Structures are given as C-alpha cells and as structure tokens.
Amino acid sequence: MNKYLLVIPLLLVQFELASANHVVKMLNQGSGGVMIFEPAVLKVAVGDSVTFESTDAAHNSASLPGMIPANAVPWNGQLSRNITVTLTEPGVYAYQCTPHSMMAMVGVIQVGDDSSNLDTVKTKAQMVKSSFVMNQTRLDDYLAEL
Numbered sequence: 135m136n137k138y139l140l141v142i143p144l145l146l147v148q149f150e151l152a153s154a155n156h157v158v159k160m161l162n163q164g165s166g167g168v169m170i171f172e173p174a175v176l177k178v179a180v181g182d183s184v185t186f187e188s189t190d191a192a193h194n195s196a197s198l199p200g201m202i203p204a205n206a207v208p209w210n211g212q213l214s215r216n217i218t219v220t221l222t223e224p225g226v227y228a229y230q231c232t233p234h235s236m237m238a239m240v241g242v243i244q245v246g247d248d249s250s251n252l253d254t255v256k257t258k259a260q261m262v263k264s265s266f267v268m269n270q271t272r273l274d275d276y277l278a279e280l
C-alpha cells in the first residue's frame with residue numbers, strides 16, 4: 135500500500151510542470167458581439183502559452199503598450215495569421231486587434247493569478263477606451279472579471 139501512496143505526489147508534480155496551451159479565437163461574430171476575441175477573458179498559469187487563432191480573417195492580436203507586466207515581452211501578430219505567445223511573467227496582459235481597436239476588439243489575460251499591475255492596466259484602459267466608437271464598456275467589463 136505504501137508504494138501506491140508515493141505515486142500520487144509524483145503525478146501531481148508532473149501535472150504542475152506541464153504548461154498548457156490555450157486557444158483564443160479571433161471572430162467577426164461571437165456570443166458577446168461583433169469583432170471579438172473568444173474567450174476575451176482568460177486566466178492561465180505562468181509558462182502557459184496562448185494561441186490567437188485566425189478563425190475569421192483580417193484580425194490580429196497585439197499587446198497594448200504599458201498594459202502588460204513590466205518584464206513581459208510584447209507581441210504583434212500579423213493579420214489573418216495565428217500567433218502563439220508564451221506568458222512567463224505573472225500579471226495582467228491587455229491586447230487588441232489593431233484594425234478593430236476602435237470597435238473595442240480587445241482582450242485580457244491574467245497570468246499566475248497575479249494582480250500586481252492591474253491598477254496600472256485599469257488606468258491605461260481609460261485612455262484606450264476613449265477611442266472606442268462602440269462597445270465602450272467592454273474593456274472595463276473584462277478587467278472587472280479579474
């Protein structure tokens with residue numbers, strides 16, 4: 135019986151070491167409206183990767199300047215192309231689709247359950263959302279879910 139009890143912690147360690155990949159679809163129409171990332175709010179573990187999938191054409195994913203953790207690497211995907219980013223810095227990340235930024239095609243990711251830069255991101259969000267011509271509350275709503 136003892137040897138079986140030893141196996142369980144080993145399995146748990148292996149599970150935690152395995153980083154996961156998450157998919158965010160870039161859509162013309164989603165359950166939350168038009169020109170939208172789905173899911174637009176994502177919580178992942180440190181070291182996980184996220185693939186922004188070009189489900190519908192003519193979208194991209196680009197991190198928003200000043201709205202990712204201080205040491206995180208920014209990204210800027212090409213239109214109509216998948217892009218996979220690995221998130222090694224804990225904290226809050228906000229990103230947009232560049233051609234549809236005015237339509238509030240934005241999303242947020244929280245890495246490692248860390249909120250240390252959330253206030254900074256929320257402050258910057260007030261400037262970003264001033265350019266939205268529709269869905270003005272989307273970014274605030276997403277950030278409120280963290």
Ligand SMILES: [Cu+2]
Nearest residue numbers: 193231234239
């Ligand atoms: Cu778009």
